[in-house]
Amino acid sequence: MxxxxxxxxxxxxxxxxxxxxxxxxxxxxxxxxRKPAGVGPNTHYLLGMIAAIGGAGWYYSAWSTGQPVTYAKWMIGIGLAWYAAARVWSFLRRR
Ligand SMILES: [Zn+2]
Missing domain, CATH: 2.20.28 (Rubrerythrin, domain 2)
Structure with a gap:
């Protein structure tokens, strides 16, 4: 009741x-x-981490072969920013 x-x-x-x-x-x-949202924060955590880890792998392979690592650094930064944005979004939604 x-x-x-x-x-x-x-x-x-x-x-x-x-x-x-x-x-x-x-x-x-x-x-x-309320109906559940289609894409939750967990999906964005995952995508951000994949981007950051992929960027780290790219950074390592570029660094070990003597290629420029500028774009790999950007990919790591975007992945971490994406992850952080998902954390903030989740925090704001919970209130
Ligand atoms: Zn009534």
């Missing part, structure tokens, strides 16, 4: 009673029930 707010009139009532006793609205479509 839970106390819910009617989505139509805003009054409180027990959810076991079904429809709102004040106005008759169905609490099943109350705005508290």
């Amino acid at each position: 839970a106390i819910v707010h009617c989505p139509a009139c805003g009054k409180q009532f027990s959810s076991v009673k079904g429809d709102c006793p004040h106005c008759g609205a169905d609490p099943a479509d109350r705005p508290r029930r």
Whole structure:
């Protein structure tokens, strides 16, 4: 049993009673029930880490063969920034 707010009139009532006793609205479509987001922060953590690790591998292979490492450094930086942005996004969404 839970106390819910009617989505139509805003009054409180027990959810076991079904429809709102004040106005008759169905609490099943109350705005508290949200659909899960398509892409969550965990996906972005993973993508950011893959980019950073891939950049690190690229950096090593370029460094060991004497090629310029500028773009590999950028890839590491973008991966870490992506990961950090996902952390911030997750933190803001949780509040
Ligand atoms: Zn109501």
